[in-house]
Amino acid sequence: xxxxxxxxxxxxxxxxxxxxxxxxxxxxxxxxxxxxxxxxxxxxxxxxxxxxxxxxxxxxxxxxxxxxxxxxxxxxxxxxxxxxxxxxxxxxxxxxxxxxxxxxxxxxxxxxxxxxxx
Amino acid sequence: xxxxxxxxxxxxxxxxxxxxxxxxxxxxxxxxxxxxxxxxxxxxxxxxxxxxxxxxxxxxxxxxxxxxxxxxxxxxxxxxxxxxxxxxxxxxxxxxxxxxxxxxxxxx
Numbered sequence: 001x002x003x004x005x006x007x008x009x010x011x012x013x014x015x016x017x018x019x020x021x022x023x024x025x026x027x028x029x030x031x032x033x034x035x036x037x038x039x040x041x042x043x044x045x046x047x048x049x050x051x052x053x054x055x056x057x058x059x060x061x062x063x064x065x066x067x068x069x070x071x072x073x074x075x076x077x078x079x080x081x082x083x084x085x086x087x088x089x090x091x092x093x094x095x096x097x098x099x100x101x102x103x104x105x106x107x108x109x110x111x112x113x114x115x116x117x118x
Numbered sequence: 119x120x121x122x123x124x125x126x127x128x129x130x131x132x133x134x135x136x137x138x139x140x141x142x143x144x145x146x147x148x149x150x151x152x153x154x155x156x157x158x159x160x161x162x163x164x165x166x167x168x169x170x171x172x173x174x175x176x177x178x179x180x181x182x183x184x185x186x187x188x189x190x191x192x193x194x195x196x197x198x199x200x201x202x203x204x205x206x207x208x209x210x211x212x213x214x215x216x217x218x219x220x221x222x223x224x225x226x
Contacts, residue, residue: 035215037161044220045153045161045204061214095160103151103206103215106172108160 002026004096004109011115012086019082020112022096029077030054033099036070036081039111040092050099051079086116121209122150122218129224130195140188140205140218150188150207150218152181154199161204165190192223200225 007021022034036048049060051070058070069082083090094112097105122142130136140150149168153161163172165181178193188207192199205218 037217044202045155045206045217047206047215047217050215059214061216101166103149103208104163104166105151105153105161105206106163111160 002098002107004098004107006094006096006109006112009113009115011117014087014116014118016086016116017082017084018086018114019080020094020096020114022079022081022109024077024079024098027098029072030074034070034072034079035097035099035105036068037095037097038092039095040089043092048081048094053079083114086114088116090114091116121216122205122207124203124205124218124221126219127222127224129226130192131226132197133194135191135193136195136223138190138192138203138221138223140190140207141186142207142210142216142218143186144208144210144212144216145183145186145188147212148208149183150181150205152179152188152190153204153206153217154201155204156201164203195223195225197225199223 003025005023010018030053033050035050038046048064051058053072072079096109098107151166154164155161164175164179169181180191182189204220209216
């Protein structure tokens with residue numbers, strides 16, 4: 001069965017960077033895009049971007065261009081989200097999700113809480 | 119701000135029908151998917167495409183689209199349907215994706 005297992009919670013200071021991982025199993029990693037979605041406390045879902053694990057090609061929401069780096073390591077079937085220049089506004093739960101078709105996100109990671117505080 | 123607008127909250131009596139709407143220009147060209155999210159949990163896809171459901175989603179969940187509005191209908195709402203619901207589609211450029219503002223559904 002498909003599983004996406006994300007790395008654990010992070011606490012960072014303003015200005016720092018953070019890298020969240022999403023370990024995929026149960027399917028062909030290079031066959032499906034991985035999307036990243038964030039949710040600030042008490043707020044809605046926000047699409048951040050996606051990566052094609054086969055080519056490494058990425059697509060970002062305008063808001064996150066320059067702020068976010070998406071990478072992958074096909075040898076260990078893991079996708080990564082890196083956020084730089086963290087501020088308190090980046091405090092949120094970050095989810096990865098596997099695309100099964102356009103707008104079809106059936107399989108999700110458990111989420112990684114990133115807290116930014118001085 | 120999101121390009122997909124939803125009513126913040128709706129309520130429905132147990133066993134009755136509720137429709138949740140999502141408005142945005144991109145919906146004239148693209149379908150919306152719908153996600154259910156309960157506190158502390160990852161979102162769950164309940165409807166996608168013209169009106170398809172992933173395996174395991176009850177058939178009381180259905181989707182439709184008309185003009186710039188996509189709708190999710192819960193027919194015969196159950197207590198376990200109380201959750202936040204988010205629509206999801208492409209943005210007006212068609213190049214990126216966006217979520218709706220979300221609707222909190224209360225089952226009375």
